Amino acid sequence: MSGESADGIDYDLSEAQIRRALREYGVQKSEMNSMMLAVMRLITSREFYEDYDTRYNLPDYAFQPTTIIEAGGYRENTRESVRKDALKPLREKGVLGYDEPVPNSPKTHYFLAQEFREYLNNAELEEVISEPDPVEDGGRTVSLPYHDEELHRAAGEHAELIADGLRDLVPRLAESPVLVHEGLDKSEREDIEAKELPISFDGLSFRLSVYPDAIAYDEANQVLYLLESVTSRGPFTDRRIQTLLDDLNERRQGIDGWSDGSDGPASFRVVFITMFPDVGRFRTHLMKIGGGSYIWLSDHPGDLRAFGKHDTSGDEPAGDELVYQHEVEL
Numbered sequence: 001m002s003g004e005s006a007d008g009i010d011y012d013l014s015e016a017q018i019r020r021a022l023r024e025y026g027v028q029k030s031e032m033n034s035m036m037l038a039v040m041r042l043i044t045s046r047e048f049y050e051d052y053d054t055r056y057n058l059p060d061y062a063f064q065p066t067t068i069i070e071a072g073g074y075r076e077n078t079r080e081s082v083r084k085d086a087l088k089p090l091r092e093k094g095v096l097g098y099d100e101p102v103p104n105s106p107k108t109h110y111f112l113a114q115e116f117r118e119y120l121n122n123a124e125l126e127e128v129i130s131e132p133d134p135v136e137d138g139g140r141t142v143s144l145p146y147h148d149e150e151l152h153r154a155a156g157e158h159a160e161l162i163a164d165g166l167r168d169l170v171p172r173l174a175e176s177p178v179l180v181h182e183g184l185d186k187s188e189r190e191d192i193e194a195k196e197l198p199i200s201f202d203g204l205s206f207r208l209s210v211y212p213d214a215i216a217y218d219e220a221n222q223v224l225y226l227l228e229s230v231t232s233r234g235p236f237t238d239r240r241i242q243t244l245l246d247d248l249n250e251r252r253q254g255i256d257g258w259s260d261g262s263d264g265p266a267s268f269r270v271v272f273i274t275m276f277p278d279v280g281r282f283r284t285h286l287m288k289i290g291g292g293s294y295i296w297l298s299d300h301p302g303d304l305r306a307f308g309k310h311d312t313s314g315d316e317p318a319g320d321e322l323v324y325q326h327e328v329e330l
Contacts, residue, residue, distance in 0.1 A: 009071065012045040013120075021119065025093050026284035035078075039086040040095075042072050043112060044120060059155075062099070062109040092280040094231040097156040113231060114158055142167060142184060146177040154185040157277060161229040162213050164298040165275045170225060173271075173304070174218035181215040183229075203264030208247045210240060222268040224248070227275055230285060235274040238290040238309075245270065273304070 013021075018040045022032060042048050048071055049061055058064070065082045068074070074082065087110055090096045095116045100108040112120075142151040142163045153159045162184055170177050180201045199206045201217040201224065214227040226244065228236050248270060272293035276282040282297060289295065291309030312318045 009042065009045060009047050011041045012047075013041060015041065018044070021116075022093075022095065024119065025095050025116065027089075027093050027095070031089060033085050035081055035085040036090065038072065039068055039082060040090070042068060058107060058109050062111050064109050091157075092278065093284065094157075094281060097158070097231070099155050111156070114156060115231070115234070144179065145171055146174075147179045151182060152185050157231045158213075158229050159184050161231060161275055161277055161298055162227070164301075165227045165229065165273070165296065166214055166216065168298070168301050169227075169273070169275070169296055169304070170216045172302075173225060174216060174221070174223065176218055176220035177225075178217045178219055179215075180217050180224075181211070183211070183213040202268070204268075206248055206250070209243050212236075212244070217268075222265050224268055224270045226270065226272050228273070229275050230281060231277060235285045235289045236272045236293050237288055241272055241290040241293060244272075274307075 015037055018037055019029075019032065022036075022040070023029075043063060048063075065079050065087065068082050068086075069076065069079060087096060091098050091110070094113055097111045097113045098108075099111070140153045140155070142153050144151070144167055151163075153163050162182065166179070166182060178201060181199060199208055199215065201215075202219060202222070212226040213229045216225045216227070217223070218225070226236070228234060272290065273296055274285075274289055274293060275296045275298065276285070278297060278299050282295060289307050291307065293307050295305045295307050297303070306323075308323055310318055310321055
């Protein structure tokens with residue numbers, strides 16, 4: 001154990017470990033405060049989840065501001081500080097997930113985001129802190145206007161953002177969209193980790209080295225849309241874009257039983273879209289995003305922004321290579 005709180009809870013992580021983990025997720029030193037660090041030490045300790053009683057029969061590993069106040073021994077008048085100084089900024093950085101089953105539900109709660117939990121489980125904690133199961137009254141199905149079946153969605157902001165992109169963005173871009181792959185729940189995780197999940201569309205089949213969170217194909221215009229949901233880490237980087245393009249230039253990749261794609265189109269176009277829930281998360285990952293891709297923010301659903309990169313470090317002027325040049329007629 002790495003220390004005991006004033007309320008008698010044994011912390012699993014030290015303040016130094018928490019600071020280091022938060023820096024990994026883009027939280028600057030100037031943004032950290034004592035309340036944030038105290039709350040993080042609390043919610044990353046297994047004893048916190050073992051000892052507290054939750055109202056409204058919340059799922060395991062879920063918590064609310066009231067939970068933190070009671071478990072941490074804080075006064076009731078610190079509720080706003082817990083929310084403003086800890087929960088809100090940590091959610092914006094992707095450290096925390098947030099689930100509101102229905103508007104104004106008393107079961108609305110926070111939880112450690114999947115990517116952050118995986119980092120802690122691999123780097124710091126001996127035991128796993130799980131993502132909470134869906135609450136019973138929270139609808140976890142996604143209906144797409146171009147797909148006949150309702151899809152199950154896992155709890156959490158990451159899956160919610162995938163659903164937003166498939167439901168709200170793809171129909172704005174594709175004339176005749178077809179769902180190729182969706183990472184809305186964990187049912188395909190083992191196949192993805194083993195790189196055995198087939199990617200098939202329009203008579204073509206591929207094996208990918210890395211898997212985007214979702215894929216849709218426009219049959220009318222032969223455009224493949226690759227979507228990546230980013231709540232903490234993982235935008236389409238230059239390297240990842242190139243890896244996927246290399247994979248998509250090779251049919252079958254030697255997978256037994258797959259179609260050789262002989263009836264498919266001779267070529268198709270690929271569009272990479274990194275999705276963020278808000279401007280804050282986009283700003284955190286700005287310098288990691290690969291050139292020649294697009295950015296979509298779910299809180300600005302009508303805007304799709306191009307992201308380009310130009311190297312100006314060479315000896316020759318690079319101005320002629322700029323994509324956006326506006327002509328003025330005199």
